[in-house]
Amino acid sequence: MEGLLRNLYQERASDPFTKGVFLVERTPGQESFTDFFDAVIVIICEEEGAAKIKHYNCSGVSAALHIVTERELFYWVLSGTNRKMLDWLFRGKILFNRNEYITNLKLRLSEFPKEDRLQKTGIEFAKLIRRFEDGKALFNLHHYLDAFNHILHALHHLARLSVIEKGLYPEVTVWRQVREVDPETYKLYHELIVGDEGIEKRLELLMIAIEFAIRSKIHIGKAHLSAVMNKKAGLWSYDELASSREVQDYVIDLEILLQYLVENGQVKRVEEPSKTSGVFHLRYTF
Structure with missing residues (x-):
């Protein structure tokens, strides 16, 4: 198959802006992993505006060609917003590897440097707070199935x-990892999915356990936001903070994260007088 598909990427491989090319082949029983194509070819390049997707039939072999930029790829790695691409990266066979680019990228993922971990932690913690608090609110309104959906995402x-x-x-396959590194969280997931209790009771018990787990992880969850805010002396307005480049990957959940940290004594909220009597601007600091 590789020889048949070579014409799709050969010209791109000779381009100095191309960093690497890898191939993912269709596996019986796992056809959705390649979006039902026989093969997926991913070309990583450094030039902006190069991203595109093309579909081909090569002598009866269906193929999808994805051209992605380095910036896109790193965004997906940190934010987890394109898990399909990350799965392809882990599974893919390297066809072209300029200066060991793909090899080094996979090594970076396996080593997971501290700065990447810090940002990824901030993203996941903000999403956790959003999903859990929304799930809790829906539970209080007796919308148990909707609450179940949010609590399930919170567990993820x-x-x-x-x-x-x-x-x-x-x-x-995160739950395979969790089963090994954090059996307690895996047990919560198992109880939500296959527990004997009714859905209301399962959710009630799990929300207590998850809330405890969140509090136990608040020190790591706040670390990225703390690092961002401590770069500037003094107080931050919310607008200043939301405009910061470092928090853009979770800016949609920044307000609820910030208020959660305020409510739990992790962030200080300071009132500053406005031009209107009795109205104060709110500023924040760690």
Whole structure:
């Protein structure tokens, strides 16, 4: 198959802006992993505006060609917003590897440097707070199935936090990882999915356990935001903080994260007088 598909990437491989090319082949029983194509070819390049997707039929072999930029790839790695691409990266066979680019990228993921872990932790913790608090609110409104969905997602973020805390990158098969590194979180997931209690009772008990788990991880969850805010002396307005480049990967959940940290005594909220009597601007600091 590789020889048949060579024409799709050969010209790109000779381009000095191309960093690497890898191939993912369809596996019986796992066809969705390649979006039902026989093969997926991913080309990583450094030039902006190069991203595109093309579909081909090569003598009866269906193929998808994805051209992605380095910036996109690193965003997906940190944010986890394109887990399909990360799965392809882990599974893929390297076809072209300029200056060991893909090899070094995989090594970086396996070693998961401290600065990457810090940002990834901030992202997952912010999403965890959002999902858990929304799930709790829906539970209080007796919308148990909707609450179940949010609590399930909260458990996924809690699971990824546990994996990151161990210095590992959370893979697509995260529960396989969690079963090894954090049996307690795995047990919570198991109880939610297959527990004998009714859904209301399962959610009630699990929310207590998850809330305790969140509090036990608050020191790592706040670390990235703390590092960002401590770069500037003095107080931050919310607008200043939301405009910071470092928090853009979780800015959609920044407000609830910030208020959660305030409510739990981790962030100080300071009132400053405005032009209107009795109205104060709110500023924040660690």
